[in-house]
Structures are given as C-alpha cells and as structure tokens.
Amino acid sequence: MSKALGLGLGIIAAIGGFVDIGDLVFNVAAGATFGYQLLWVIVIGLIGIIVYSEMCGRVAAVSGRAVFDAIRERVGFKGGVVALVSSEVVNLMTLAAELGGVAIALQLLSGLPYRWLIVFAVVAFAVVIWVTTFEWIERIFGFGGLCMLVFAVVAVKLGPDWGQVGAGFVPHIAHTNSLLYAYFVVGILGTAMTPYEVYFYSSGGIEDQWSPKDLGLNRANAILGYGLGGTLSFALMITGGALFLTHGISPQHLGTVALSAEQPLGQLGLLLALVGILFAVGAASIDTVFAGAYNLAQFCGWEWGRYRNPRGAPRFALTWLVLLLLALGILMTGVDPVLLTEYAVLFSVVALPLTYVPILLVANDKAYMGRYVNGRFANALGLIYLVVIMIVALAAIPLMILTNVGQN
Amino acid sequence: MSGKEIDIGLHVLDHQLLDKDGRRCGNVDDLAIEGGVGEVPEVVAILCGPGYWGPRAGLVGRLAGWIGGGRKVRVPWSEVCKVDSAVELKRGATELGLGRGDDRVRPYMDKIPGAGR
Structure with a gap:
C-alpha cells in the first residue's frame, strides 16, 4: 500500500515538476506560431527525459551515486568543474525565471505591484523551505499543480481540428519560416529535457534509499x-494553436496563457489556470533551487538532502539560501521573466551533453552497475538521444542569434 | 584494507568520504602515492580539501580552491576501513579534521529559528 501511495505521490509531484515556466512559454508560443505542427517534438523530448531519468534513477538505486557524484567520478575533477559551473549558471537563470513566473501569477491573482511580489515570493519560499519538511512541500505543490489539468479541459473545449492535431504528431519540417521552426524545436526539446529534473530526481532516489x-x-x-x-x-x-493562432495573437506575457482558460471556461477557468501556474512554477522553483544546492554539495562532498534540516546539512542550506538571494538580485534588475526563460532554456541546451554523456557512461559501466548495466534497448535510445542532444546543443546559439531569440 | 583488487583511479579518486557514523565529510580530491623508481607504488594517504584542487585542474582548480578557502587535510590510508561506492573511514570526521566547513556554518544556521525542524 505504501508503495502505491509513494508512486501516486511521485506521479503527482512529477506532473507539477515537469511543467515549468519553460514549458508554458515555449509550448504556447509554438502553438500560437505554428499551430499543432510541433506536437511531435514534445513526444521526442518526453521520451528523452524518460530514458535519461530512468537511467539516473537506476544508477542511484544500484550504485548509490547521485548525478553529480557520478559526473565527478567519471569525467574527473577538471571536467567536473566545467559541468558544475555551467550547470550552476543555467540553474540560477532557470530559478530566476521560475520565481519571476511565480511573481507574475501572484500579481494577476492579487493586483499588487510586481516588484513587491518578487520579494514576497523569494522570502516566502525561503521560509517555507526552511520550516516545512519536504514531504509537505511535495504534497502542497503537487496537488496545487494539478489545477494545471484545466488546460487539458481547455484544449478539448476549444474544439481543435483533431485531424490537424493528429498530423502534428508526425515529424516533419516546415516549408515557411523554417529557421523559427527550428528554434522552437530546440526550445521544446530543451525545456522537456531540462537537466535540473534529473539532478533532482536522482538525488531523491538516494534520499529515499x-x-x-x-x-x-x-x-x-x-x-x-x-x-x-x-x-x-x-x-x-x-x-496555443486553437486560440492564439486563429486570432493572430502572439502571447508575450504569462498572463495571456492563463487568459486562454477564461474563454471556454469563464472566471473559474482563469482562477484554476492561475493557481495551477502558481503551484507548478513554484514547484519548479523549489526543484531548481535544490538542484543547484545538490550539485555543489555533491561535487564538494558536503552533507546534503532535502529531507535534512538546515542543522543536519548546513552548507547545503546556505547554498540554497544564497541561490534564492542571487535569483532575487537578477529579477530586481527588471529583466523580463519570459525572455529570461528563453535564454535559460537555450543555454541549458548547450550544457546538456555535459550532464547526459557522463550518465550514459556510468550506466554502461559494469564496475558500477553490475548486472543492472544498460541493456541494448536503453543503450540504443541513450545513444540516439545523445546524437539529438549534440545536434541541438550545437544549433542552439546560432538559432538564437538568427531568429533574434524567436522574435521573427 | 586488503583482499580484492581495486582500480585506484576509478574507484577511489573523486569519491565521497564517509566517516564512521556515515556522515558525508568531503571527497577524495587527490592521493599521496609513494615509491621510487623500480618500487611498487603505494597509496599512503587521501588528500582532501580545496587546497588540493590547483594541481588537478590548473588555473581553474587554483581559482576554485581559492574560493573554497584552500584548506588541506591529509588522511592516512590506514584510516580507511572500506572502499565501496564511497570511501568509508574508521573514525569520526571531526577527529580527522574533515567536514570542518559544515561544522563552522552550523552555528550560524542554528541562530535562525526552525533550523532543527
């Protein structure tokens, strides 16, 4: 029974944890620009994150190593430093973007000034993480994030052309505006395979023993x-496709995404959408800030753990506090969270190989994994995705420049 | 330590250090190896701390080590009780001079209410 309960809670957390501000920004904007044409990219990204999360979870279960332990052991100190610095930079950008998303959702719910709400959000997260045990954080944000399911209802209620939706699942290349199309392919893959998810996931496996x-x-x-x-x-x-493309709207603001729920479902839909966004992006903020602290603590060999109190893991606690303050500093410069999200996702794409190559190496190492080493299926998928990741990583920055961060 | 063969480079270097109570207290940042020409080299100590990062990664390592405070701790190999996914030690971290950063930060964290939740 407790296993079923654990699984249920894990799934709820994953629903909230998978959808973050990057998914909101890229998927809706892609829908508003190209309709349903890019649905197939989500499938590819989804299989990718499943393949690598399963691998990381297996490495954690069999060898007792979280991702950053494995990275440093496997690629050595020098490679480890490069992976650490790049992942921390990307993590911090992502954290700031997620917290900005929380502040926007709060602003739309309360009408208070955005800058005050940034400070409020950062202080609130610091207090919540400090005083609440992680079990409760997971439950509160997991269930709150379920409000996001309102978007599934919205998608159906908007009455999309299901034939066209089906056609979107077939991989194809756009005939017009193919650079922007490629930019969205990279962005959607990047946001689906954001590395903070595997850092967080594998460390949780170690903590759950x-x-x-x-x-x-x-x-x-x-x-x-x-x-x-x-x-x-x-x-x-x-x-995005059914509502914004047909009306010629390009959603530049997170609020526009929430408003899409108002058209078919009225005030209640809008409220559910805003609460769902608040908790989903909030959960992602917490996952991200912990991921940053995990990486540094594991690299340096400090005590760590989301189930440990600050007394038990002092430098881990200090790290996430500092990361929250740095994110606050970034947001107070007035940078637009949606633009920050796009940069964070694209830079995370560039850094993807640094995380996923060592994982694939460790999962193939008999000395670590014994008989639980990658099978042919996992390896075939792992290698295919490695190629995909490499191509996408190389293409990310040129596409960002050529499309002016998706502006044309 | 005796018995089965281990690959020092793969199974010891850069691994987590655990003290006798299972406390995480650093990583194996480097190893001290002795033995002249023609002799069988022997690992005599585990070297732990940001002060050992410089020689391993040049300028980047020196910079990271400087940020990390540059501390150096030498743990004799005789203190090692087991090499598994982590390197387990026979004594407590404090006795061996390890985990001092966590010990130093703890009192400040403790001043904030709720640190022991």
Whole structure:
C-alpha cells in the first residue's frame, strides 16, 4: 500500500515538476506560431527525459551515486568543474525565471505591484523551505499543480481540428519560416529535457534509499510521471494553436496563457489556470533551487538532502539560501521573466551533453552497475538521444542569434 | 584494507568520504602515492580539501580552491576501513579534521529559528 501511495505521490509531484515556466512559454508560443505542427517534438523530448531519468534513477538505486557524484567520478575533477559551473549558471537563470513566473501569477491573482511580489515570493519560499519538511512541500505543490489539468479541459473545449492535431504528431519540417521552426524545436526539446529534473530526481532516489528492489518503482515513476506531465505540454500547445493562432495573437506575457482558460471556461477557468501556474512554477522553483544546492554539495562532498534540516546539512542550506538571494538580485534588475526563460532554456541546451554523456557512461559501466548495466534497448535510445542532444546543443546559439531569440 | 583488487583511479579518486557514523565529510580530491623508481607504488594517504584542487585542474582548480578557502587535510590510508561506492573511514570526521566547513556554518544556521525542524 505504501508503495502505491509513494508512486501516486511521485506521479503527482512529477506532473507539477515537469511543467515549468519553460514549458508554458515555449509550448504556447509554438502553438500560437505554428499551430499543432510541433506536437511531435514534445513526444521526442518526453521520451528523452524518460530514458535519461530512468537511467539516473537506476544508477542511484544500484550504485548509490547521485548525478553529480557520478559526473565527478567519471569525467574527473577538471571536467567536473566545467559541468558544475555551467550547470550552476543555467540553474540560477532557470530559478530566476521560475520565481519571476511565480511573481507574475501572484500579481494577476492579487493586483499588487510586481516588484513587491518578487520579494514576497523569494522570502516566502525561503521560509517555507526552511520550516516545512519536504514531504509537505511535495504534497502542497503537487496537488496545487494539478489545477494545471484545466488546460487539458481547455484544449478539448476549444474544439481543435483533431485531424490537424493528429498530423502534428508526425515529424516533419516546415516549408515557411523554417529557421523559427527550428528554434522552437530546440526550445521544446530543451525545456522537456531540462537537466535540473534529473539532478533532482536522482538525488531523491538516494534520499529515499532506493536499492535494486526499487527499479520497478523507478521505471513507473519516470514513465507515468513524465508521461502525464507531457500530456499537459500537448494541451498547452493545442491551446496555443486553437486560440492564439486563429486570432493572430502572439502571447508575450504569462498572463495571456492563463487568459486562454477564461474563454471556454469563464472566471473559474482563469482562477484554476492561475493557481495551477502558481503551484507548478513554484514547484519548479523549489526543484531548481535544490538542484543547484545538490550539485555543489555533491561535487564538494558536503552533507546534503532535502529531507535534512538546515542543522543536519548546513552548507547545503546556505547554498540554497544564497541561490534564492542571487535569483532575487537578477529579477530586481527588471529583466523580463519570459525572455529570461528563453535564454535559460537555450543555454541549458548547450550544457546538456555535459550532464547526459557522463550518465550514459556510468550506466554502461559494469564496475558500477553490475548486472543492472544498460541493456541494448536503453543503450540504443541513450545513444540516439545523445546524437539529438549534440545536434541541438550545437544549433542552439546560432538559432538564437538568427531568429533574434524567436522574435521573427 | 586488503583482499580484492581495486582500480585506484576509478574507484577511489573523486569519491565521497564517509566517516564512521556515515556522515558525508568531503571527497577524495587527490592521493599521496609513494615509491621510487623500480618500487611498487603505494597509496599512503587521501588528500582532501580545496587546497588540493590547483594541481588537478590548473588555473581553474587554483581559482576554485581559492574560493573554497584552500584548506588541506591529509588522511592516512590506514584510516580507511572500506572502499565501496564511497570511501568509508574508521573514525569520526571531526577527529580527522574533515567536514570542518559544515561544522563552522552550523552555528550560524542554528541562530535562525526552525533550523532543527
């Protein structure tokens, strides 16, 4: 029973955790620009995150190593420093973007000034993480994030042309505006495979003391959790296509995304959408800030853990406090969270190989993994995705420049 | 330590250090190896702390080590009780001079209410 409960909670957390500000921005904007044409990219990203999360969870369960332990052991100190610095920079940008998203959702709900709400959000997160045990954080944000399911209802209610939706799942290249199309391909893949998700996921496996017995749970968590989270990405893109493309609106503001729920469902829809965005992006903020603290603590060999109190893991606690303050500083410069999100996703794409190559190496190492080493299927998928990741990483910056960060 | 063979480069270097109570207290940042020409080299100590990062990664390592405070701790190999996914030590971290950063930050964290939740 407790296993089923654990699985259920894990899935709820994954739904909230998968959908973050990057998914909101890229999927809706892609829908508003290209209709349903890019749905197939979500599928590819989704399978990618499932493959690598399962691998990380398996490495955690079998070898007892979280991702950053494995990275440093496997690529050595020098490579480890490069991976650490780049992941921390990307993490901080992502954290600032997510917190900005929280402040926007709060602003739309309360009408108070945005800058005050940034400060409020950062202080609130610091207090909540400091005084609340992680079990409760996970439940509160997991259930709150379920309000995002309103977008699935919205997508259906808007009555999209299901034939066209179906055609969107078939991979194809756009005939017009193909540079912008490629930019969205990179962005959607990047936001689906954001590395903070695997840092957070694998460290959680260590903290829950997974052993080879839990490999089934790991697989179920990865497939069902991310799979269900992914359906929300589909819904967001379909909503963008059915509502904004047909009306010629390009959503430049997170509020526009929430407003899409008002048209078919009225005030209640808008409220659910805003609350859902608030909790989903809030959960992502917490995952991101912990991911940053995990990476540094694991690299340096400090005490760490989201279930540990600040007394038990002092430098880990200090790290996430500092990261929250740095994110606050970034947001107070007045940078637009949506633009920050786009930069964060694109830079994370560039850094993807630094995370995923060592994971693939470790998952193939008999000395670490024994008989739980990658099978042919996992390796075939892992290698295919490695190629995809490499291409996308190389293409990200040129596409960002050529499309002026998706502006034309 | 005796018995089965281990690959020092892969199974010891850069691994987590655990003290006798299972406390995480640093990583194996480098190893002290002795033995002249023609002799069998022997690992005599684990070297731990940001002060050892410089020699491993040049300028980047020196910069990171300087930010990290440059501390150096030498743990004799005789203190190692087991090499598993982590390197387990026979004594407590404080006795060996390890984990001092966490010990130093803890009192400040403790001043904030709720640190022991």
